[in-house]
Amino acid sequence: MILPILYSFRRCPYAMRARLAIIAGGKHVELREVALRDKPASMLGASPKGTVPVLVLPDGDVIDQSLDIMRWATMRADGTVPPSDPAIIVLNDGPFKHHLDRCKYVDRYPSDGIDHREAATEILGRLDARLSDSGRLCSDPEAFTDLAVMPFVRQFAATDRSYFDDLQFAYLHAWLAGHLRSDLFVRAMVRVRPWSPGDAPTVFPPDASAPIGAPQIGRTIRV
Secondary structure, eight states, rough: OOOOOEETTTTTTHHHHHHHHHHHHOOEEEEOOTTTTTTHHHHHHHHHHSSOOOOOTTSSSSEEEEHHHHHHHHOTTTTTTOOOOOOHHHHIIIIIIIHHHHHHHHSSOOOOOOHHHHHHHHHHOOOOHHHHSSSSSOOOOOHHHHHHHHHHHHHOOOOOOOOHHOOOOOOHHHHHHHHHHHHHHHHTTTOOOOOOTTTOOEETTTTSSSSOOOOOOOOOOOO
16 A cells, blocks of 8 residues: 655654644554755655645645644544634644744844743643633544644743743643653654655554554643
């Protein structure tokens, strides 16, 4: 069987959420890890924009937007996809990512990183309030919205771990910790060497015969 080909980069949050959805949706792909400084010609030929993730289907069709790959991965037999909360995803991909980049990459953006960190923190506070009801950002059991947002919250937390740990967002902390210790996340973060033409295919996810669903994040006890 010819598998779809996924060009990915392990630490990229966009590629990360695509891999999470592929596992949660029970799909199998050929994983090609990309060295960002030496992008494969085959990837650039499929998607000249040159950013990951890029999914090349067996019929030659290309999906090069992470949310579209998530929809492909989680599509049900009847052609529907799990419900999601577009407003939260737009908030994450727009304002939150804007502020995250400017507090993480201070050398790249000539702006006040502290102000952007505070703006990103305000958005995290809104997510914390949302999580207080059910422990999820969206009620769908397959957690499409949560998988789309979590890699970016993880990236923010890693930017200054002590700052993040000191935030009084109990629900957000529990939610992120639950995702990071899940089997789904561990499998999504498998380490593979950068792909080169002629390499044997790497089937993803590892132990692909046993796909698992999204992590079951329990409701946080109110404190």
